[in-house]
Amino acid sequence: MMHAKDIMSTPAYTVHADGPVAAVVELLERQSITAVPVTDERGVLVGMVTEETCCDGRRAVPLRATSARARSVR
Template identity: 45%
Template sequence: MILARDIMTTDVVVVHPEDPVGDVVKLFLEKGITCAVVVDQKGKLQGIVTDGDIMAAIRQRRPVYVDLFNSVFVLEDTSDLNAKIKTLTFRPVKEIMTRKVITANEEATIAEVAGLMTDHRIKQVPITSQDRLVGLVRRHDIVQAVARNTP
């Protein structure tokens, strides 16, 4: 039986809640990754930030309300996309990260971790021990484990 501890990556890229999003984006590009686990100064899991979180933050649109002849119309936000992206780079990660993180422990089976990914439509699962990050299992790790164990 293959367990999470057998396939997890232990060299996990971590960031802190106050880190600017722009620094995280640079880290993603430098390391060729699409997510980082957010931990506090004591290493306690706070959240996860993914390329999807960044895309969602860019996509956020604030509606513009116009009151005309006692009727309210909602118009699309026409703010400049470049300005929005520039502003995003200075925002702290805690403003865009996913706070409700699906985790597993080191003793979880590969099937349990794969089930979490499928059920929650996520691409990675942080592995924790006593609320502390010890590893990360990505889809790729599971596929590699299956390939290694296929005759």
């Protein structure tokens, strides 16, 4: 059985919630990735920005977790 660690990309890049969108787009292009996690000032995961949301001007995708911290999936 494959696990997420078997297919994940490393290192894990993140962007800060208050960072400029231009920097997010540059990171996506430079690293050839299509999405990046967004963290708050404490490093807590608060959402995702995808290539699609950057291109059409939509807001970052918020987490659907009931708490501010990401839940692990097993």
